[in-house]
Amino acid sequence: MAVLTNAPRGTQDLLPAQSGRWQYVENALLRTAELFGFHEIRTPVFEHTELFQRSVGDTTDVVQKEMYTFEDKGRRSITLRPEGTAGVVRAALQNGLLGGALPLRCCYVIPCFRYEKPQAGRLREFHQFGVEVFGPSSFDADAELISLCYEICGALELKGLKLHLNSIGCKECRQRYYEALRAFLRERESGLCDTCKSRMAKNPMRVLDCKSPECQQAVKGAPVMLDYLCEDCAAHFEGLKRRLSLLHIDYVIDPRIVRGLDYYTRTVFEFVSETIGAQGTVIGGGRYDGLVQELGGAPTPALGFAMGLERLLMQMEASGAEFPEANRCDLYIASTGEAAQQKALELCTALRQEGFIAECDCMGRSVKAQMKYAGKLGARYSAVLGDNELQSGGCTVKNMDDGSEHTLSLDGFTDSIYRLLLEGVYNGIIDAEPAIK
Ligand code: HAM
Secondary structure: OOOOOOOOOOOOOOOHHHHHHHHHHHHHHHHHHHHOOOEEOOOOOEEEHHHHHHHHHOOOHHHHHHOEEEEOOOOOEEEEOOOOHHHHHHHHHHOOHHHOOOOEEEEEEEEEEOOOOOEOOEOOEEEEEEEEEEOOOOHHHHHHHHHHHHHHHHHOOOOOEEEEEEEOOOHHHHHHHHHHHHHHHHHOHHHOOHHHHHHHHHOOHHHHOOOOHHHHHHOOOOOOHHHHOOHHHHHHHHHHHHHHHHOOOOOEEOOOOOOOOOOOEEEEEEEEEOOOOOOOEEEEEEEOOOHHHHOOOOOOOEEEEEEEHHHHHHHHHHOOOOOOOOOOOOEEEEEOOHHHHHHHHHHHHHHHHOOOOEEEOOOOOOHHHHHHHHHHHOOOEEEEEOHHHHHHOEEEEEEOOOOOEEEEEOOOHHHHHHHHHHHHHHOOOOOOOOOOO
16 A cells, blocks of 8 residues: 555655755756757646657557556546657647747756656656757758757766767668568567567567567667668768767767657767666657658658756766755844744845845744754854844844854844845855845
8 A cells, every 4th residue: 555655656856955956957958958049838747648659659668668648537548748749749739839930949847757667867757858949951950959968068067978879760761771670570589578579560670679688689780770871861960970070079879779769760869878877868869850740730850859857967966066055044033022023024024025035933932942943044144133122223143154243223134134245255254145136
């Protein structure tokens, strides 16, 4: 039976102590994407199941084994999104976005759901930052997308990721490859899992990325798509490689990358870490020139990528990236007695309106207990208000880091505190700027 205080397997809580890191990373990702012209899109957490069957593909592991699918009360089959691309294409079509100015550039930060076997870096609820571009067919767009990944790595001090690049061709050149691959797989059919045996006829490339160890062993030495590219696909791939060299972006050609989703055409790529364990693919993406049409739109070339935020944070931590300090409470006002408590609340309200982080008691605790709490909070300054302070119209404000004390008038208190905090910054007492700008 489920234990009420245990989260479902493969999910994680994001606790207040870690949320600053996530906010920092998400802001940096959205900001860097904005520099390339991307704007955020938000689509529903769930979609009609058929959307994923048609786009991700009904012979993929994601659709066959990993989707959270259920019937809603209206007897519709609904699925929690296992990835972001399908929903973005659906939204672009539904809202007529592809009839407007192209290229259309969208980005998103979303939770995704896959029923996978949980392990380090692999969750059942995980988070992706992703981008999608609609319109350009040229390899320049592929290069620009990869250069965005590079800029993101720079902005986040993310080191140790290697770019793996491949082309999996188009519908036309893939036919010849499928024949060769099927011939290879037929000879090894007895060593394949049951799912792959049934995949061979319809979509033999899916056998290549099956997670079962028996299949991984059986496909060693399989023919690779790169040897079967048609002239146009080969020229596209060569063009991309030239652009990457121009941008000084290093890559390795990795003919084994086929990606686990059916919609890809031509360019596919992954940024892989060697330090965070078996689940080392931090970024995955590529071109999907046929998907918009597959979902009912006019033929529209498109491309994108997504990165797993849990893996991204693991890699940042492994590569010693620095995260900004969380904002501290600027002032804690302890109080004793009803009138002082009211005054403390009034002062806190005024300070907050000026952009300071201010707290006062709401637990009815003694001044001693309030000060203990201020210490635990790590407040920069504290003040104590009682009848004496209210009568004299002034109070002592203590610097909690060095113990120094300042007597301030309660008139113009906000301005005085502001000066005090800035003074701290200039004297190097405070390690970060006050919340106010
Ligand atoms: P994907 O390779 O399936 O691609 O996922 C992208 C990234 O999401 C992976 O590289 C990984 O970092 C993260 N990820 C995937 N599954 C899990 C999991 N179970 N636990 C933790 N992290 C995970 C896509 O989803 C495509 N929609 C990317 C794309 C966008 N292609 C074109 N546009």
